[in-house]
Amino acid sequence: MSETDPRANTDTAPGDEQHDSLTTYLVGLGLAALLTVVSFFISGTTLVWGPSIPVALAVLAIAQMGVHLVFFLHITTGPDNVNNVLALAFGVLIVVLLIGGSLWIMAHLNHNMMPMDQLTRMQR
Amino acid sequence: MSGMRPAAVAGHIGGPAEHRPAAGSLSKRIVVGYGFWIFLLSDIVMFSAFFATYAVLVDETAGGPSGKDLFNLTNVAIETACLLASSFTCGLASIGASRGNPLLFHAAMAVTFVLGAAFVGLEAREFAGMVARGAGPTRSAFLSAFFTLVGCHGLHVSAGLLWLLTMMAQVFAKGFRADILRRILCFSLFWHALDIIWVALFTVVYLMGAGQ
Numbered sequence: 001m002s003e004t005d006p007r008a009n010t011d012t013a014p015g016d017e018q019h020d021s022l023t024t025y026l027v028g029l030g031l032a033a034l035l036t037v038v039s040f041f042i043s044g045t046t047l048v049w050g051p052s053i054p055v056a057l058a059v060l061a062i063a064q065m066g067v068h069l070v071f072f073l074h075i076t077t078g079p080d081n082v083n084n085v086l087a088l089a090f091g092v093l094i095v096v097l098l099i100g101g102s103l104w105i106m107a108h109l110n111h112n113m114m115p116m117d118q119l120t121r122m123q124r
Numbered sequence: 125m126s127g128m129r130p131a132a133v134a135g136h137i138g139g140p141a142e143h144r145p146a147a148g149s150l151s152k153r154i155v156v157g158y159g160f161w162i163f164l165l166s167d168i169v170m171f172s173a174f175f176a177t178y179a180v181l182v183d184e185t186a187g188g189p190s191g192k193d194l195f196n197l198t199n200v201a202i203e204t205a206c207l208l209a210s211s212f213t214c215g216l217a218s219i220g221a222s223r224g225n226p227l228l229f230h231a232a233m234a235v236t237f238v239l240g241a242a243f244v245g246l247e248a249r250e251f252a253g254m255v256a257r258g259a260g261p262t263r264s265a266f267l268s269a270f271f272t273l274v275g276c277h278g279l280h281v282s283a284g285l286l287w288l289l290t291m292m293a294q295v296f297a298k299g300f301r302a303d304i305l306r307r308i309l310c311f312s313l314f315w316h317a318l319d320i321i322w323v324a325l326f327t328v329v330y331l332m333g334a335g336q
Contacts, residue, residue, distance in 0.1 A: 013157025015218070015313045025215035032208055036323075040201055043331035054332050061327035065320050072211055072316040084161055091165035095172040102176035 012080040015073055028071025035064040153306055160310040164317045167280075171321050174276055175328065178269040182333070186264035191333025194259055196250070200330045203246050204322065207281075210239035211319040218312045224300050233292050236315070240285050247278045270329065277325055280318055287311055 039060045042053060069075045075084055113119075182191070213235045220228030251271070254260065261271035291311050294304050 011154045011158070013154045013309060014161040015157060015309050015316075016153075021215070021219050021222075025212055025219070028215075029208070029212045032211075036204055036208065039327060039331060040197065040204075043335045044197070053335055057327050057331050061323050064323045068211070068316060068320045068323065072215060072319070073313065083158060087158075087162055087165055091168055094169050098169065098172045099176045099179065103179055106180045 011083055012074075012078075014075060014081075014084045024071050024074070028067055031067045031071065032064055035060050035067065039064075153302075153309065156306045157309050157313070160313055164313060168317065168321065171273075171276070171324075174269075174273040175324065178273045178329065181265040181269040184265040186266075188264040188267065189257075189259050190266065191270075191329070192335075194254060194257075195330050195334045197330065197334055199246060199250055200326055203243050204326055206239045206243040206246070207319050207322050210236045210243070211316055213239065214312050214315045218308060221295070221300060221305055221308045226295065226300075229295060230292060233288055237285060237288050237292075240281055240288070240315075244278060244282055244285065247274070251275070274325065274329065277318065277321055280321075284311075284315055284318060287314070 039057055042048070042056050042060070045053075048056070069088070075081060075088060077085070114122075213232045217229050217232035217236060220226070220230075220232055251274075254267075259267055261268050288311065291304075291308055294307065298304055
């Protein structure tokens with residue numbers, strides 16, 4: 001009985017860690033600080049092609065959110081974390097739909113709407 | 125109860141004993157943590173609505189100042205450092221709680237409070253400065269969205285500071301009881317989630333706004 005992994009049958013609360021947790025927090029702090037410093041450096045630099053900067057910033061931010069999830073909130077890919085990851089995946093889906101959908105619809109509305117000066121001239 | 129899965133829970137390895145004193149409180153801790161995780165995700169969905177509003181309205185400055193004119197990245201860098209460091213010390217506090225070490229817990233929570241209060245203070249000073257320059261939330265749709273989004277995060281941090289003091293008082297008065305430990309778990313989840321939202325916030329609002 002003790003040979004099989006008992007953890008496979010149980011869940012873990014989000015935020016509960018299994019291993020030496022101080023190391024986890026230190027690694028997380030180091031990685032997050034590194035990504036933050038790179039973000040702030042990239043935002044003001046002229047070393048790279050200008051339009052690529054927002055893309056780089058978005059990638060760095062998503063990477064840092066991943067670092068926070070893994071090292072601070074202890075969301076892992078282990079079998080005890082399936083429920084937490086599924087809830088997270090659903091949350092991310094809603095966030096993507098909400099932000100992406102809003103931007104998409106509003107950009108089209110802007111594009112299809114008559115320019116404001118013409119609209120006000122018609123109303124006179 | 126004793127029929128099908130006798131030792132699956134009792135044989136759990138690795139975790140500190142304070143976390144898992146018995147089967148009943150193990151499942152309760154998991155249920156509470158999971159429920160709070162669902163709440164945090166719904167909170168993040170609410171923030172995503174504010175982010176969408178901000179992204180739609182970011183160019184509607186109505187002839188007023190844009191982010192490029194207003195944002196002070198040095199201030200934002202200090203705020204970011206405060207919040208990231210406070211996330212780390214909050215982690216130290218939960219280590220202190222799980223090891224039953226009140227000194228580590230109280231010291232780490234006190235440092236977390238100071239860093240969080242410094243963050244709120246810097247943000248309040250930034251807001252006051254913007255309002256004094258005539259760039260308050262009524263100036264343009266961009267500024268309305270900005271104050272709503274950033275202010276909502278600031279309110280969350282302020283509420284978190286109150287919760288932090290409550291947790292210190294509860295541990296001081298009642299010690300590391302199982303129910304107190306569950307509340308500490310929820311508090312640390314809340315605090316770390318606020319830092320995640322701040323990562324999105326300083327990237328989308330400040331860095332992208334100042335670099336336009």
